Amino acid sequence: ETGVTQSPTHLIKTRGQQVTLRCSSQSGHNTVSWYQQALGQGPQFIFQYYREEENGRGNFPPRFSGLQFPNYSSELNVNALELDDSALYLCASSSLKASSYGYTFGSGTRLTVV
Amino acid sequence: KNEVEQSPQNLTAQEGEFITINCSYSVGISALHWLQQHPGGGIVSLFMLSSGKKKHGRLIATINIQEKHSSLHITASHPRDSAVYICAVRNYGGSQGNLIFGKGTKLSVKP
Secondary structure: OOOOOEEOOEEEEOOOOOEEEEEOOOOOOOEEEEEEEOOOOOOEEEEEEEOOEEEEEOOOOOOEEEEEOOOOOEEEEEOOOOHHHOEEEEEEEEOOOOOOOOEEEOOOEEEEEO | OOOEEEEOOEEEEEOOOOEEEEEEEOOOEEEEEEEEEOOOOOEEEEEEEOOEEEEEOOEEEEEEOOOOEEEEEEOOOOHHHOEEEEEEEEEOOOOOOOEEEOOOEEEEEEO
16 A cells, blocks of 8 residues: 555544544555644644654644554544644654655644634 | 745746745755645655755756755746645754754746
């Protein structure tokens, strides 16, 4: 299977709720990174998972957490949602092989917090 | 000041024109990426550079490490090239996914 799939594509949640976003990994890739893109801005790095462990994190609070599964797919969980969490959430898979640092991005999940 | 700056922010061109988008960065990097984002939000990776120049079809990307500058060129532009083009750098020593993104250049190519 090629490509990265994210689900759901759109989501509306209420402030204070919790949300789980999902991301598949491209075949042959073992690393998944998550990004938050606010309207009109470039994406911001949330964290990265490799071999089911977080191995890099951006400037996001602990209520942003994640998981990676043995098949390299991943989840992003956000607790206690705030209005400012409304954004497009992108994931990208990649391989840590030195010869290949290319990324494959998903189409994103657009989260609206009301 | 952002660590990755792109110019111009918006660009309108006529079909067939040669287009240049610029990216300057202020941190030490191990790689620079050019990405294309369509209105639906999905991102396509165009190039990853650590030195020199790469070409793929009508797209050319160059990087000057000493000047901390990269350019993306589109030859013979076409309306289907209309998208947001984003420059992103991987900070030297950072984890692989820890990219610093520019705000993007919105390109519109008119027929």
